Amino acid sequence: MKQPTTPTRPAEIVREYGPFRGSERVHGVTHDGQNVWAATDEGIVAFDPASGEITRTLERTGDAGTAFDGRHLYQIAEARIDKIDPATGQVLASIPAPGAGADSGLTWAEGSLWVGQYRDRKIHQIDPATGAIRRTIESDRFVTGVTWVDGELWHGTWEGEASDIRRIDAHSGAVLERLDMPAGIGVSGLEADGADLFYCGGGASGKVRAVRRPRNT
DSSP: OOOOOOOEEEOOEEEEEOOOTTOOOEEEEEEOSSOEEEEETTEEEEEOTTTOOEEEEEOOOOSSOEEEOSSOEEEEETTEEEEEOTTTOOEEEEEEOTTTTOEEEEEEETTEEEEEETTTTEEEEEOTTTOOEEEEEEOSSOEEEEEEETTEEEEEEEETTEEEEEEEOTTTOOEEEEEEOOTTOOOOSEEEOSSSEEEEEOBTTOOEEEEEOOOOO
16 A cells, blocks of 8 residues: 655745854753743853843853753753753753763653654653653654644754654654755754744754744644
8 A cells, every 4th residue: 555645845935043042052942931042152151032132151061952941951962861050050860861962852741851862763751750661652754953843743854965843643653744855955953943943953053943843733
């Protein structure tokens, strides 16, 4: 039986931010309802998405995904995930990252952290207090950023020169929809703003890009 074709369309990039002062790379990205946070080589920066102005900088290591649970930031740093007070930058707790240093994306949803495993092509749902894996979703591409929005699970991919943002079935991992990024533009971190946009880390470009989120009718 012929498999159904996955709906695919070009990603619509509506704005670019950065590069940020002193940083050449963006890793994780999250959104706190007001500011966008980006993990860079020089720390974690928050910026106003309307103006692009930096509103805060935390001197914390972050080499992969970033998440926000409504009160705290979570940041992958090497083989651990730090829970951070966004007001002070203080690390309140740390848990082991499931990939032991091979982790990529990070987001918060349903009382859990969701962690991308880049080359393993997996997304783990983990306990935010202990790091224990609750379940695992398989992907057919290298996984970068991860986000949930309106009950939908999306993740970024980046293999070679090809990168996309895809909506997947949270149980089977089947690809339901795909937004193809322009040639040469990749997605490292990924987070939805809860409305019409995805914020995408741009890796070595040092930029964060806002991409229009399609609405299913």
